[in-house]
Amino acid sequence: MRLLWFLLCLAAWGIAHAQVPAQTEAAPARALDDATLRAACMDLLGRPPLEVERAEWLGRGRHEFLDHWFARREVWANWVEEQLYYFLLIDNFRPENERVGELPTLLAAGKLDVRTAIHRIALSPSFDQRNPGADTFVTVVMEQMNGLRVQKNVRELEVAKGIYDGKPGMFLGKSGSTQADIVRISIEDRSFAAQLLAREYARIVRGERDKSVAAEEVRRFQRDPREFSAILRDWVLSSAWDERVRVRRNTPNRMWIAALHVDLLGRAPEAEEARRLRTALDGLSDTGPLRSVLARVLIDSGQVKLPEKSAIPDPTVWIGGLFQRLLGRAASADELREFVRAFHEPECRPATVLYALVTHPEYQTY
Amino acid sequence: MSSQDWTRPDRRTFLLGASAGALALPAAARATWSPTMERKTKHVVLVAFAGGVRTRETFGAPANIPTLEAMAKEGVLYKRVKSSNLGHFGAALSIFTGISEARGIRENARGGDPTLFEYVRKDGGLAANDVWISTSGGAQQTNYSYGLHPDYGARYGANTVDGDGLFNAEFKSILDAWGRPKALPPREAELLSRMRGAIGGGSGAGGDDSARVEKYILDELTSGTADIRGANAADAKAIRVARNLLVIFKPKLVSIVLQQADAAHGSYNGYVEIIRRNDEALGELWRAVKADPELRDSTAFLVLPEFGRDADLNSRRGLDHGDGSNDLEYVTATCWGPDFARNRVIEDDVQAIDVCPTVCELLGASAAKARGKRLPKLYA
Numbered sequence: 001m002r003l004l005w006f007l008l009c010l011a012a013w014g015i016a017h018a019q020v021p022a023q024t025e026a027a028p029a030r031a032l033d034d035a036t037l038r039a040a041c042m043d044l045l046g047r048p049p050l051e052v053e054r055a056e057w058l059g060r061g062r063h064e065f066l067d068h069w070f071a072r073r074e075v076w077a078n079w080v081e082e083q084l085y086y087f088l089l090i091d092n093f094r095p096e097n098e099r100v101g102e103l104p105t106l107l108a109a110g111k112l113d114v115r116t117a118i119h120r121i122a123l124s125p126s127f128d129q130r131n132p133g134a135d136t137f138v139t140v141v142m143e144q145m146n147g148l149r150v151q152k153n154v155r156e157l158e159v160a161k162g163i164y165d166g167k168p169g170m171f172l173g174k175s176g177s178t179q180a181d182i183v184r185i186s187i188e189d190r191s192f193a194a195q196l197l198a199r200e201y202a203r204i205v206r207g208e209r210d211k212s213v214a215a216e217e218v219r220r221f222q223r224d225p226r227e228f229s230a231i232l233r234d235w236v237l238s239s240a241w242d243e244r245v246r247v248r249r250n251t252p253n254r255m256w257i258a259a260l261h262v263d264l265l266g267r268a269p270e271a272e273e274a275r276r277l278r279t280a281l282d283g284l285s286d287t288g289p290l291r292s293v294l295a296r297v298l299i300d301s302g303q304v305k306l307p308e309k310s311a312i313p314d315p316t317v318w319i320g321g322l323f324q325r326l327l328g329r330a331a332s333a334d335e336l337r338e339f340v341r342a343f344h345e346p347e348c349r350p351a352t353v354l355y356a357l358v359t360h361p362e363y364q365t366y
Numbered sequence: 367m368s369s370q371d372w373t374r375p376d377r378r379t380f381l382l383g384a385s386a387g388a389l390a391l392p393a394a395a396r397a398t399w400s401p402t403m404e405r406k407t408k409h410v411v412l413v414a415f416a417g418g419v420r421t422r423e424t425f426g427a428p429a430n431i432p433t434l435e436a437m438a439k440e441g442v443l444y445k446r447v448k449s450s451n452l453g454h455f456g457a458a459l460s461i462f463t464g465i466s467e468a469r470g471i472r473e474n475a476r477g478g479d480p481t482l483f484e485y486v487r488k489d490g491g492l493a494a495n496d497v498w499i500s501t502s503g504g505a506q507q508t509n510y511s512y513g514l515h516p517d518y519g520a521r522y523g524a525n526t527v528d529g530d531g532l533f534n535a536e537f538k539s540i541l542d543a544w545g546r547p548k549a550l551p552p553r554e555a556e557l558l559s560r561m562r563g564a565i566g567g568g569s570g571a572g573g574d575d576s577a578r579v580e581k582y583i584l585d586e587l588t589s590g591t592a593d594i595r596g597a598n599a600a601d602a603k604a605i606r607v608a609r610n611l612l613v614i615f616k617p618k619l620v621s622i623v624l625q626q627a628d629a630a631h632g633s634y635n636g637y638v639e640i641i642r643r644n645d646e647a648l649g650e651l652w653r654a655v656k657a658d659p660e661l662r663d664s665t666a667f668l669v670l671p672e673f674g675r676d677a678d679l680n681s682r683r684g685l686d687h688g689d690g691s692n693d694l695e696y697v698t699a700t701c702w703g704p705d706f707a708r709n710r711v712i713e714d715d716v717q718a719i720d721v722c723p724t725v726c727e728l729l730g731a732s733a734a735k736a737r738g739k740r741l742p743k744l745y746a
Contacts, residue, residue, distance in 0.1 A: 088472045088506065132631035133680060135688025136471060139453060143470035151452075151468040161688070276536045282504060283531025285511035285523060286494070289579040290532075296547035303544075338564035347553040356561035 028061035030237065036062065038328040039245045040236065042366045043204050044069055046078040047258035047268055054325070066233050076107035079114070082203065083121060085254070087144060088130065091279060095126040113225035114196070115187055118145070122183045134164040138182060145186045146172070147195035193221040197231065205235050206244050248365035253281035256364060260295060263326055263358065264304045292359045299351050299358070306350045315343045319353060326357050406704035407728050408664040410619050411608065411655070412482075412721065413648065414458045417601075417627030418687045419671035421445075421698045423641055430642050433649035434669060434700050441667075441702030442710045442744055449673040449697050449718040455506055457672035457718070458623055462510055464722030464736025474506050480515045480735055482722045483524035486619055489731035495578060496618045497524040500608040502600035503625035504531055510623060515735065524621070525579065527611075529603030532583065533591040541587060582614060597636060598643040601626045605647040609654050616660060618729055630675055630685040637685065666703025666728060668721060673697060699741075703728075707746045716741055 032040065037057055041049045044066075049057065057065055069075045080103050089095060099120050106112035121127060122145065131137040138160040142148040150157045159169040160182050168177040174185045186192055197217055201209055209217070220227045235241055251259065257277045261269040269277070277294065281287045298304060312318045319339045323331035331339070339356070342348050357363060420426075425443070428435045449457055456469030463479040483497045490496075501507035505528075512523030550558065591606050601624040608622045624644055630637030648669070655661045677691040687694055697718070705728070719738030726733040727740055 086474075088474065088504075091504070131471075132684075133686035133688070135686055136453075136631070139471050144472055149468055149470075273540065276534075276540050279504075279531045279534065280537040281531075282508065283501075283526075283528030285499075285508040285526035286579075290583055293547060293580050293583065297541060297544045300546075300548045301544040332567070334567065335564050339561050342557045342561050345553070345557055347551060348557045349554070352550075352554055352558050353561065355558055356565065360562050360565045362566055 027059065028064070030062040031059050032057050032062055032065060034058065034324045035245050035328040036242075037065075039366060040065060042251070042255060042259070043236070044075050044078065046081065046255050047262050050262060051266060062237060063233075066236055070229050070233065071108060073104045073108045077104035079107070080104055080117065080121075081254070083118060086199070087121065087127065087140075089121070089124075089126050091275070093126050093130040095121065095124040097124060100124050100126075110226065114228045115192070115221075115225040118196070119183060119187050122187070123180060128179075134161040137179070138164055141182055141186050145183075145195065146189060146191040147198070148191065190218065190222060193218045193225075197221060200232070201235060204232065204244075205238065205240050206247075206249070207240065248362075251364055251366045253287060254278045255366065256287075256291060257281070259363075259366075260298065260358065264295075264298055264354075266305075288361065288364070291364060295358045296355060299354055304351075304354070306354065309350055312350065315340050318350075319343065322353065322357055327362055405728065405730075406664055407666045409612070409617065409661060409666070410703075410725055410728055411612070411651070411665060411667045412461075412619070412621040412725055413667065413669040414461055414621065414623045414672055415627075415644065415669050416454060416458050416623055416672040417625045417640075418454065418630060418673055418675045418685075419627045419641060419697070420674040420685070420693050421696070422693060423638055424671075425698050430638060431645040433645045433652060437652065437667060437669070437702040438700045438711075439709050441700060441706050441708065442712060442741075444670075444699040444701070444712045444716050444741065446713065446715045447670055447697050447699045447718055447720075448715055449671070449695055452673075454503070454625065454628065454672060455509075458507075459510060461670070461672060461718050461721050462621070463513065464719045464733050464738040466719055466737070472506070474509065476509045477513045478515060479513050480518035480522075481510065481513055481524070482725050482731075482733060482736075483510075483619065483621070484512050484515075484518035484522035485722075485726045485731040485733050485736075486729045487522040487524075488518060489726075490618070490729060492618055494523075494525055495615050498608070498611050498615070498617050498619070499524045499526045499621040499623065500604045500611065501526060501528045501623040501625075502530055502604040503623060504528055507623055507625070510621075524619070527607050529591065529605075529607040530600035533586055533603055533607065535592050538587050538592045578615075582611075586610060596643065597629070598626050598640045598647070601640065601644050602647045605644070605651050609651045612651075612661060612665075613654065613658060619725070627671075631680070632682055632684045634679060634684055663704050666701070666706065668699065668701050668725065670699035670718060670721065671697045672718065701741070701744060705745055707744065710743065712743050714742065 037054065038048050040062065041047060041053070084090060084094060103112065103117045103120065107114065107117060122141070128137065131140045138157055139150045142150055142153065142157065142160070148156070156171060160171045163169050163171055163176045163182055164179050166177060168175065171182060171185050172189045174188070176182060176185055194214070197214065217231050220231065254274065257274050258268055261267060281290060284290055316336060320331050320336060323329060323335070339353060343353060424431050424434060425438070425445070450460060450466045452460060452466065452468055453471035455471060455473060456467065459469055459477055460466045462481040462483070463477060464482070465479050467477060467479065469477060483499070486492060487497050499510055501510070507528060508526045511526040512518065512520055586607070591603055591610070594602050594606065596602065604622050604624060608620050611617060612620055626640050627637055627644070629640060652667065655665045673687060674694045674697050675685040675687050676689040677693045678689070680686050699721070717738055719736065720741045721738070722736045723733040723738050724741045724744065
């Protein structure tokens with residue numbers, strides 16, 4: 001009996017001590033792999049991870065990643081860009097004033113909430129110039145900010161047009177008498193919160209939320225718009241977002257441009273560089289041919305650092321690494337076999353492999 | 367229906383014709399449409415003279431639009447075309463879908479209804495390079511190329527080129543700095559194709575169409591299109607792009623969407639100047655078609671604004687669009703082509719959404735979901 005007791009104690013001690021290293025080495029919940037890290041960076045930063053970020057974040061928890069980046073300016077700079085694009089405040093209509101320019105810094109520091117940020121954007125001279133005249137201005141405010149169809153809300157439209165011209169009236173249940181009042185009333189209305197959260201969810205997670213969850217999130221936002229970060233965090237930690245990572249869709253032009261620069265040049269594009277390329281790509285419904293041209297032009301420009309073929313000791317490892325980094329997934333056995341076979345042919349250069357990956361339609365999805 | 371099939375009506379056309387005969391259409395109607403008649407029209411240029419243009423500054427002041435005036439004298443002029451104030455985006459989209467459907471002014475998303483481009487491509491079995499839209503209004507207008515209807519959609523969409531977005535001097539300067547892509551030796555190109563084909567177990571190499579578009583883009587960038595300047599530069603580029611597309615690809619359908627007349631919000635004089643310049647650019651396009659042996663006797667033009675503008679000037683001495691007046695809601699359409707009547711003026715009310723079924727019928731397609739009707743009294 002004593003022997004049995006001793007053996008049991010020994011076994012328990014062994015298990016307990018064996019678990020210590022296992023606990024310290026266990027992967028964190030929702031550990032980032034290449035697919036989720038790339039997707040999270042694309043969603044929040046508008047670009048894939050830089051090489052140094054990839055080394056830093058692979059294997060670490062998604063929640064940690066979110067906590068880190070939500071306090072950084074870059075996430076909010078990307079968010080502001082998304083809002084400007086949503087309102088089509090781009091190119092000549094892009095607001096360049098200080099009050100809009102400082103938004104990312106203030107949002108990162110928690111000194112401003114997203115509702116106030118959109119309020120500032122809508123009060124900028126650029127918004128007014130982009131939407132000239134009472135009919136256009138009020139229509140855009142109602143449609144873009146509140147998700148209201150003006151054809152079904154003719155009375156509100158007419159009253160708001162009067163307010164725009166200085167005639168006092170009741171718009172969305174509140175009184176106003178100036179153009180600025182229209183914007184204020186619009187963003188204070190519950191429909192603003194519902195519209196903002198719905199479109200942000202569609203952008204980040206894709207699809208539609210459960211109605212009761214959506215209603216609760218709108219309530220949270222209406223009580224305190226600073227809750228937006230917490231709501232966003234919940235979305236990216238959800239199983240719905242895991243599904244979003246699995247189902248890829250076409251990468252918007254501005255994000256594809258950023259991805260190409262990060263993946264090939266190791267840096268994000270300059271704002272002006274990105275604007276010019278985006279304007280050109282936005283001019284085509286099928287951007288495939290032009291994206292292909294641009295990717296090849298960039299690779300051929302001599303700016304992309306590529307190893308000499310002779311300096312690649314193991315093509316299988318090198319090509320497998322490119323799949324992981326550029327497509328966010330491992331190469332299949334068939335893909336690897338075909339690529340390595342081609343690589344061993346004298347006419348195939350490292351650049352040829354890169355062409356194949358970055359001009360392929362899969363690279364144009366995220 | 368391929369281009370060789372025009373003299374052989376398909377079953378649908380035959381049955382329609384038989385029904386028409388059985389119903390003993392009035393003589394006037396028979397004169398305007400006969401399914402057994404071989405159409406001379408093989409190419410259609412549809413111009414949304416958009417941005418909000420009133421008849422007062424076009425056919426009400428003919429000196430502004432000598433090209434449209436000349437076209438009307440050789441074609442058919444519809445003086446009362448009902449449009450809807452759905453915003454520029456929605457109103458122009460309704461011309462292409464044949465359905466008046468409200469869309470947000472800044473809504474940057476596709477509609478749910480099929481467009482005439484999809485009808486024409488699906489029914490006619492046309493390739494992507496047979497159907498183009500040339501626009502001047504940026505990202506939003508690429509949504510005209512196709513809708514999200516499950517029976518149609520992207521696979522039947524038009525190629526869309528925004529002239530000002532793509533062919534601008536700034537973008538050209540980037541490509542000049544980066545240099546041109548190098549031509550690959552045949553064996554390397556073959557290996558590239560093999561590797562691309564292996565990714566995802568499917569094909570991703572693109573076809574001849576893609577290669578032709580790539581070449582077109584690069585050639586166009588080195589031509590003068592990127593250097594066009596002036597008050598109507600974006601519109602002029604859209605028209606220039608359409609002209610070059612017509613000459614290079616000889617597509618069945620080219621649509622042009624103009625936009626810059628909307629400068630009227632802030633400047634009446636600027637708006638009139640843009641109308642004048644756009645008419646002049648249309649004149650160049652028309653002359654190019656007339657000078658092309660393949661196009662001159664087989665190309666039809668349809669030109670109309672998406673809606674007009676307010677009756678009265680605003681406080682900035684400009685013209686908005688929102689007063690519900692006849693100036694806003696009725697526009698003028700000009701049709702010119704080998705099958706159309708000459709010097710005919712139609713005073714009856716028609717609708718902007720009638721354009722979609724009319725173009726589809728011209729090209730042998732059926733605008734199955736459209737709510738408009740074929741434009742009356744159009745044919746000779």
